[in-house]
Amino acid sequence: MTHVLDPGTLAAGTRPGPGPGTAFDDVTRSDAALRAFLHGLPGVDQVGAEQRAATLGTRSIKTTAKAWAIDTAISMVDLTTLEGADTPGKVRSLAAKARRPDPTDPTAPAVAAVCVYGDLAGVAREALAGTGVHVAAVATAFPSGRASREVKLADVRDAVGNGADEIDMVIDRGAFLAGRYLEVFEEVVAVKEACGGAHLKVILETGELVTYDNARRASWLAMLAGADFVKTSTGKISPAATLPVCLVMLEAVRDFRAATGRQVGVKPAGGIRTTKDAIKHLVLVNETVGADWLSPDRFRLGASSLLNDLLLQRQKLRTGHYSGPDHVSVD
């Protein structure tokens, strides 16, 4: 009996193997090798993936499970504002909400991070000093990514210099769709280096990659290049985060850990507006990759309006009745 593996083996990440940077050095040595590797990953059957996500969407999460899920979801929110009209005042008000989302109830957990443009990272850093809430900044010519490598790297260094400890970069979708995988890989490697100690989230913009096969390949590419998180979307393109695309990315981080021992996080972003949506994502995490990913260090929800719905549902569980939108703060 050589082949019956303990199903916990893969999930626990205990399979012996080389660490990151060694296992797959070979596949990134040339464009051809990287292409062969990415195209050799098992395909994703669209119908099957969507059916699986839909089935998990029917899970009924009630009472104590719902309370746990709401608090967990709040602690995973990257509270985001990415508007041309953003001001220091707006960012400070968001930071206040991030550290204490429900002013009437101190038991509500703080969110994971505030996500802003790089020039406002300093404002956020100052407002969040000593709170444990992270400052995430989008960079690399977000959202399109259409700028030269030098500009993108300068963008990253600027954001880190302003105090961001998490960088949300976008990949060059044009290069990816044209099949220039090594170019995309090298850019992520360069950005990772420019991040220094800051965590790197790599936005795939799956709405522009379109197929699930591409989402899986782009996830692997980003992980090979050193991503700490893979993120679905900028939020500027529709469709943004969907359950099936999140499923495919979760499968990728699961398989990547089994192969390398390194655990990469996942961040769906854009389009998650309701508590129901958020809980569906948590169910997806729970039943695809398990409890190891059910923490803000490994799973984030990029959203702006979601937080208020989570708070309203939280109040409903506590008091037994729904309050109106005036019982949560406007952003």
Add this chain to the structure above:
Amino acid sequence: MTSPLFEYAPAPESRSIVDVAPSYGLFVDGEFVDGSGDTLKTVNPATEEVLSEVAVGTEADVDRAVRAARRAFTRVWGPMRPADRGKYLFRIARILQERAREFAVLESLDNGKPIRESRDVDVPLAAAHFFHHAGWADKLGYAGLGPDPRPHGVAGQVIPWNFPLLMLAWKVAPALATGNTVVLKPAETTPLTALLFAQVCQQADLPPGVVNIVTGAGETGRAVVEHADVDKVAFTGSTEVGRSIARAVAGTRKVLTLELGGKAANIVFDDAPIDQAVEGIVRGIFFNQGHVCCAGSRLLVQESVHDEVIASLQRRIGTLRVGDPLDKNTDVGAINSAEQLARIRELSEIGEAEGAHRWQPACDLPDRGFWFPPTVFTDVSPAHRIARDEVFGPVLSVLTFRTPDEAVAKADNSTYGLSAGIWTEKGSRILAIADRLRAGVVWANTFNQFDPTSPFGGYKQSGYGREGGRQGLAAYLKGASH
């Protein structure tokens, strides 16, 4: 945060929507009447609680039902304008949808299947079968089965316990759409949704005698099949009983269709979409606790991906939620009866004794009721009984192959031929392999998908005749060939 684990709280569907009477009679000529024989108890297999007592139809009861069906055929249903027959079927379909939750809860109570399946599969598909056939009622001349196809008359139908309402729909809808009347015998362990369907017939004002439901066990079924005034016999169930029915109707004028057992091969090639293939394997064998005649009970996996697929499969099986069928988060429910549980246990023990390796996930099973954990046998040889006999439970046998030819040879090496699955990203391979498989239904990159427009039926000892689609109509029409 109190715990790092996401534990789902119980989410039971309320059973208050169903109103189970302490006892039921037979549904004959549009009314519930007392049976002239014994009664039998029907239990909830998840708790062993007695749900109700139902009549055991005797030969005299069956005779009464057949005479009612004949009368209805001659006087009402046969002469009726086909479009009007269609109206009744549409009405039944709508009522099934309106009362869907009631049917789903009752089905899960009586059968043990998870409410998620009865709610999302059994009941919607049953309604879909009535809608589909309602549309055919006035278009039979255009079905390619001859210019003026005629019904046989009285159809005697015997159905199994694995999909009580859905199998009723598969039998009753085409029979009524084609102008036949029906005497139906539901399974001994799962009569309740058929009796609720009888109430739906009353609610729909279906003319008396068009549908008659006679509950009971094997002897009642035999009386239906052997009644001299039955023109058409349709049976779904075990190959053993199917054989005796074939013997009983041989030499009579009765027309027969049989949908019997299966031992489907689910073939996974090395270029398959592995994550979805694993989902398909799980759906293939653990859907409805494996109580599915077309279940993918033999996994044929290419040797080069065997370890990867099995590891992935075991991890996935570890997440299946086994337990209370009425909990909305349950994936695998109760085994339908003590008798079936004994058979599953026996075959599993034989599997181990023959040298296959049994794997089961850690799972807590309830103390009462009939339960068997999801089970995978690896190192199975085609000579093992668990690779040949239909287990009809949540038990998967894993075999391997090296080449496409070997896959086809092993898949066809069965006395059955009901269904098969092919998993590969290569479209040309799907077509080439499907062409060579001796199976009535072949799924590609999916499994256990059903639709009323698609004919279903088997080769070899899986039976003959088709249900669903145009071909399914032919079984209920005189001289129709497809």
